Amino acid sequence: MLEVCGINKTFGGLKAVTDANLSVSEGKIVSLIGPNGAGKTTLFAVISGFLKSDSGSVIFNGTDITGKPPHWICQQGLVRTFQVVQPFASLTVRENIAVGAHTRIAGRKQALARAADVAKLVDMDGMLEQSAGDLTIAGRKRLELARALATEPKLLLLDEVMAGLNATEIHELLPVIRGIRDSGVTIFLIEHVMQAVMSLSDYTYVLNQGVMIAEGEPKNVTRSPEVIEAYLGHGAAARIAKMAGGNA
Amino acid sequence: MNERTRLFGWILLLVTLAVVPLFLHSARWIDFLEMTLFVAVLGQGWNILAGYGGQYSFGHALFFGTGAYIQALLQVKFGLSPWVAMWFAVSGGALVGAFVGYLSFRYGLRGSYFALITLAFAEAFLVLSRSLKSITEGGQGVQLPLNQDPEQAIATFQFNFAGPFLSEYGFYYTIFIILLLAYGLTAWMERSRFGAQLVAVRENEDAAKALGINAFKVKMGAICLSAGITATCGVYYVQKFLFIEPGIAFGPGKSVEALFAPIIGGLGTVLGPLLGSLFIHGVGEMTKATIGQALGGRPGVDLILFGIILILVLAFLPRGLVGLLEAIWKRLTGGRNA
Numbered sequence: 001m002l003e004v005c006g007i008n009k010t011f012g013g014l015k016a017v018t019d020a021n022l023s024v025s026e027g028k029i030v031s032l033i034g035p036n037g038a039g040k041t042t043l044f045a046v047i048s049g050f051l052k053s054d055s056g057s058v059i060f061n062g063t064d065i066t067g068k069p070p071h072w073i074c075q076q077g078l079v080r081t082f083q084v085v086q087p088f089a090s091l092t093v094r095e096n097i098a099v100g101a102h103t104r105i106a107g108r109k110q111a112l113a114r115a116a117d118v119a120k121l122v123d124m125d126g127m128l129e130q131s132a133g134d135l136t137i138a139g140r141k142r143l144e145l146a147r148a149l150a151t152e153p154k155l156l157l158l159d160e161v162m163a164g165l166n167a168t169e170i171h172e173l174l175p176v177i178r179g180i181r182d183s184g185v186t187i188f189l190i191e192h193v194m195q196a197v198m199s200l201s202d203y204t205y206v207l208n209q210g211v212m213i214a215e216g217e218p219k220n221v222t223r224s225p226e227v228i229e230a231y232l233g234h235g236a237a238a239r240i241a242k243m244a245g246g247n248a
Numbered sequence: 249m250n251e252r253t254r255l256f257g258w259i260l261l262l263v264t265l266a267v268v269p270l271f272l273h274s275a276r277w278i279d280f281l282e283m284t285l286f287v288a289v290l291g292q293g294w295n296i297l298a299g300y301g302g303q304y305s306f307g308h309a310l311f312f313g314t315g316a317y318i319q320a321l322l323q324v325k326f327g328l329s330p331w332v333a334m335w336f337a338v339s340g341g342a343l344v345g346a347f348v349g350y351l352s353f354r355y356g357l358r359g360s361y362f363a364l365i366t367l368a369f370a371e372a373f374l375v376l377s378r379s380l381k382s383i384t385e386g387g388q389g390v391q392l393p394l395n396q397d398p399e400q401a402i403a404t405f406q407f408n409f410a411g412p413f414l415s416e417y418g419f420y421y422t423i424f425i426i427l428l429l430a431y432g433l434t435a436w437m438e439r440s441r442f443g444a445q446l447v448a449v450r451e452n453e454d455a456a457k458a459l460g461i462n463a464f465k466v467k468m469g470a471i472c473l474s475a476g477i478t479a480t481c482g483v484y485y486v487q488k489f490l491f492i493e494p495g496i497a498f499g500p501g502k503s504v505e506a507l508f509a510p511i512i513g514g515l516g517t518v519l520g521p522l523l524g525s526l527f528i529h530g531v532g533e534m535t536k537a538t539i540g541q542a543l544g545g546r547p548g549v550d551l552i553l554f555g556i557i558l559i560l561v562l563a564f565l566p567r568g569l570v571g572l573l574e575a576i577w578k579r580l581t582g583g584r585n586a
């Protein structure tokens with residue numbers, strides 16, 4: 001469904017993403033993990049058309065979408081959410097979601113009705129008339145998700161929707177995301193919360209300093225020495241192995 | 249406030265505006281009402297782009313002046329009927345809007361940059377209209393020939409020598425109909441996909457783009473609509489005063505008048521510009537009659553007062569008079585109808 005080939009992106013002298021390759025197949029939940037500053041958000045921005053890559057290509061459903069504008073990519077069925085939530089603050093929850101719905105629906109009444117339906121999917125149906133500016137972080141994250149869903153995507157890119165949520169809120173959100181997948185939307189997500197990555201994803205990519213260092217099923221990937229080093233620092237894998245050996 | 253109450257309020261307001269001049273047999277008061285409605289339309293033009301779209305223009309005189317000059321010149325130089333000229337005037341204004349919008353929005357100019365671009369274009373047109381004497385008659389302005397034949401009143405769109413009703417009320421009902429059209433259009437926009445997308449772009453352009461909105465296209469639509477309505481004010485002005493000159497057309501006066509009313513009345517609301525204009529003109533008349541008189545009729549007292557009112561509104565009424573009205577209504581109904 002999504003093929004990313006040889007993406008390079010630099011900011012001035014900084015190599016944010018180097019030769020990134022990945023693919024996401026239909027009906028799956030695929031995750032992208034990596035330490036802060038690894039280039040995950042940058043890669044999402046390139047895929048969704050917000051940033052132009054220096055080289056490489058992005059193929060979505062057989063269409064080359066490299067360098068196309070974000071609104072066009074969204075209309076093709078690929079939508080992103082923002083790590084730093086971007087609500088339409090002076091609008092209500094319903095009006096926020098309706099903006100997404102308008103991508104497919106011309107009528108105002110129908111879009112507002114559709115917004116109420118989408119709100120149900122993310123358990124926001126009790127807050128429809130609340131102002132988006134008054135929502136808690138958890139509420140804003142859900143709204144971000146709901147707005148994106150309302151555009152009726154085929155592929156949903158989620159950038160750290162769990163960040164800033166407490167354990168209960170994360171626990172509540174997991175089945176919501178699974179439900180979205182089960183309704184036929186493929187999901188590609190960036191996540192820091194390991195519990196979420198392990199329990200949700202079918203496949204995982206690991207990015208470190210702009211380079212893809214590992215991929216595979218989440219439980220295998222998190223055991224890989226390279227990944228442990230990326231997260232815990234140089235020599236960590238060796239120390240852990242040594243500790244494990246000593247204990248045996 | 250629910251839809252029903254709102255609709256009822258609108259009908260009440262519009263019916264009042266429709267009949268009130270019939271009870272005023274004073275040319276001065278009818279003139280006062282005309283200017284109030286004129287500024288209410290001018291303000292709505294600005295409000296569509298700035299209030300709904302978040303693109304603050306400091307040069308809306310550009311569109312007013314373009315409309316006015318096209319309306320005047322097509323009649324004087326080409327002998328066109330005013331009823332034909334007005335279509336060129338309105339589309340000409342919209343076209344200039346499209347041109348400025350294309351230059352600004354293509355290159356992502358926002359905020360103060362956009363404000364400066366519009367101001368610069370208005371100033372450039374001011375200079376051009378003064379210097380291109382062969383086309384615009386330069387600084388002396390364009391004077392429309394006065395029609396004194398009552399039979400030709402409608403054909404020439406001049407009501408000075410028309411029959412008793414038209415000569416008294418003709419221009420009042422002209423601007424009233426223009427107001428109905430402009431406000432109807434705005435109300436329609438507010439309830440349409442285009443309006444929702446425009447507001448989304450104002451609130452957060454990146455989020456809007458991510459949700460499939462072509463922000464460039466939406467802003468272009470807004471500036472054309474805004475400029476077209478503003479150019480209509482130019483048409484009205486020329487027909488009423490039969491005269492236009494560079495300073496009136498492209499000077500900062502009209503640009504400021506266009507933004508005063510909606511800011512005081514309530515940005516991004518249909519009612520805001522009308523409420524703001526009623527307030528401004530009401531207060532203006534009162535100051536002229538009281539403080540102005542006391543100070544010996546010196547001009548400018550009302551302007552100082554407007555400055556103070558503007559600051560007070562910005563500080564205490566972020567949603568303008570409409571916001572105040574809604575708060576009062578909520579209080580009165582105990583929040584039941586909120």
Ligand SMILES: Nc1ncnc2c1ncn2[C@@H]1O[C@H](COP(=O)(O)OP(=O)(O)O)[C@@H](O)[C@H]1O
Nearest residue numbers: 011014016034035036037038039040041042043
């Ligand atoms: N617009 C930008 N301009 C300059 N540098 C940027 C920009 N966006 C991101 N970066 C840099 O690129 C690197 C990757 O950032 P990012 O993609 O946000 O990482 P992640 O999402 O994995 O935490 C960081 O070093 C960041 O400072």
Ligand SMILES: [Mg+2]
Nearest residue numbers: 040041042083
């Ligand atoms: Mg990030």
